[in-house]
Amino acid sequence: MRALEDRLGAVRALVAPRLQAALADREPRAHLYDLIARALERAGKGLRPSLCIATTRAFGGDEAHAVPSAAALEMLHNAFLVHDDIEDGSERRRDQPAMYVEHGVPLAVNVGDAMQALSLRMLKDNVKVVGPEVAWRIVDEFDHMLMQSLEGQAMELGWVRDNDCSITDDDYLLLVLKKTCWYSFIHPCRIGALIARGPGYDLGRFDRFGFLLGAAFQIQDDVLNLIGDGKKYGKEIGGDLWEGKRTLILSHLFRQVTGTDAARLRDVFAKPRDRRLPREIGWLYELLAQHRSIDFARDAAARLASAALQEMETAYADAPEGEDKDFIRNLVRYTVERSV
């Protein structure tokens, strides 16, 4: 995996100067641009820009043409994280306090808005490298991506707020398609191929692949949230249970429990987050163990991951074998094989 890490690092080095350039010489620092810079410094591996750039290269396109879109993807992803933490009440992000915890909700809402706006600014750079028409096609992709993600977020927040204990596995999979798959996997591939092959190329070929990969990724993330190593994971372990977040683990549990357990489950999630008790979270863990709900999710993630690996060969059938296609294969494995 050294080669993979190296290439992820190379993409970050390609994208970071664009992200920084968007913040240079702008005011105010302390209450806006320094906070954006901080959020970006904490950024993760750069999966989304890497997938976008590698797809452009795999389909014979010029890497430089994909950099503005890759930077916009990374900016938007981090914009989402700033607002997600407020919306979910998550206190930690990448092993540090969430931005709203450190700087308050008002500034953090505004910072996320500015990051969303800056991702639009980055799309303007596409005009220079791919011309105004293809640049508008990339805006179409971003538009769909943004709205799907925000609709997914609304579904999830709605389920928590209304304490919906009837969600099914299918409901969950639709949620993941909307809140995770489009922006993290499907659109980075689509945009990468659009840049390489132009607007006539059928981009629908990536939809199934990105869905399978995204679902595997998100379900594994949900599992890690409950039983991962807090230090590696960078968030509070069990945070999803405190937040009442609906996952495949919970949709499985909702289907299994009956009688007094079902009633108590509903009662625990009916409370606001800060009124839940540690012993109630402990009881949730026992219930999950009893019904093997975490095993169920882990198994589903493994099946989806293996389907994604297979589907990748179909999605990228037009791309010649070579280091870029290998990198994407490795990226898929890496994405779904994060150790618990």
Place this chain on the structure above:
Amino acid sequence: MRALEDRLGAVRALVAPRLQAALADREPRAHLYDLIARALERAGKGLRPSLCIATTRAFGGDEAHAVPSAAALEMLHNAFLVHDDIEDGSERRRDQPAMYVEHGVPLAVNVGDAMQALSLRMLKDNVKVVGPEVAWRIVDEFDHMLMQSLEGQAMELGWVRDNDCSITDDDYLLLVLKKTCWYSFIHPCRIGALIARGPGYDLGRFDRFGFLLGAAFQIQDDVLNLIGDGKKYGKEIGGDLWEGKRTLILSHLFRQVTGTDAARLRDVFAKPRDRRLPREIGWLYELLAQHRSIDFARDAAARLASAALQEMETAYADAPEGEDKDFIRNLVRYTVERSV
């Protein structure tokens, strides 16, 4: 003013179907699109779209070409309001509870994000009416508008958070340029003229006019916030004092007070909003009366308004006389002459 109201109504009728179309047949309803629809139903006079469309017409352009941009301006304005209320802790908006009060911060943050994203979607419609290149120039205008507004918001929130009691009239005027003038006045004019005259036309001619008009408008709004008729104004009277919002009224007061009054002033604003007491707000009103700070602001607004009316003739010198230019003149008068 009947003719003015009629034309404002006509613009709303032109823009509303576009706003509604963006929400039609989309899910989820209860936690996203119905909330956006509600926010838009409460919308105000439609000053920004009217100014944009009237400017296109005044400069000989086709009104239909300005409708997507006008709709995007209206959507973005309402997006700002949803997040502003969270950031300022304002409890009421247009005589109803603010969205976050009714539906909670998480959903309201997400709704504002989606409205910002939908304003981008509306800009895509420009490609059909003005072609991809001019459509990108309009994105430039929106990009500048968004970032100036969010930078202004960051300045204002920072002053409140850090309890900055040293802000001057100039600081305040820079704030107003950034948080109000660009998006409410300067860019609607610039975009309107860009659509009519094309990208070669010098748009800088509107900057001074829009600044004077915006400053007059905002200062008058600040005065109304303290001494207006709550029913007409639609927000809590004195809300700015509870929120600690920095206005020209306060920059004047900061300059006037000395000794124990200055220390007490700082102490009152140092408290979080919900720890301020009614008698402290009462004392602030007394202090403002003693130093005639509200009169100072009202006088400044009147001077700025008369300068804006004069400057309008320069900004629109290239536009022939006629009903559109008359409408803009009346709109300027109407904007700055809202009765207290």
